[in-house]
Amino acid sequence: MPDELYDHDMLAWSEHQSSLLRRVARGERVNEVDWPHVVEEIEDVGISELNAVRSLLSQAIVHLLKIRGWPDSLARVHWQIEIGTFRSDARRRFAPSMRQRIDLPALYGDAQAQFDQVEIDGRPPQPWPAECPFSLDELLTSDRPALEAMLAPP
């Protein structure tokens, strides 16, 4: 039964289902397609990309906050390089329909919360804005010094 196979042997399930779907695509009537799981997997393709982009953006924010919070840290250059990687991965994987599904203020809030009671080099962070100071487009495409400046005190 395909349904059971999905839980017990994902590889066998995926090989079996893709060969059935090839026949459906050719216009054959096939009864054993495991539609619920096929649909779930196709939905998952998009959702996992969306989650990946969210996670990259949130990592970028966390590292921007580190730079703002501990401007004199020796790790500064390392953080800057990481921000570059996170942002270029996010740009590459970003798709237009993700826009309305990414809640940047919420990501910013979660990133701030990660630093609750955290000290680096034995020091608490310098303060940063309570509200997210940049837009999604800015986070994706502005240059890094501009983003750093948006987090700095007025």
Next chain:
Amino acid sequence: MPDDLYDRDILACSEHQSALLRRVARDERLNDVDWDHVVEEIEDVGLSELNSVRSYLRQMLVHLLKLYGWADSTACDHRRLELDGFQTDASQRFVPSMRQRIDVTELYRRACKQLVARRMDNRLPRPFPDHCPFTLDDLLEGDLQELEARLTAACA
């Protein structure tokens, strides 16, 4: 065109296609399902699992060979911990149909190749056994100390 959407916006594509498939599943006749990509993604579900199991097994072999090749390294304890983690991941994700698709000898060959010219603690490794002394089941379920000992025995 769905085909184009797949490259431009994977999320929109996946939402659109899954909605269409729900209708196909209800037995509607539809023309605009992007079957090529649907089939490819369904194949991928299995292949990516297979690749991750292969990769855990290869990491296990790399760590076993490091433990053998640089037996007095200070990193040994750390490597044993990692080895244990890779074995857990490999055995958790292994499924029966992967058996005939995983070539342990080839994974072993690649692991040896990756390490043979490597210097760690400023030393090259002890020479590795020519033939892989492990079966797939050894890697998935074997006692790790016993697996380490087997590399030594294979060279004796």
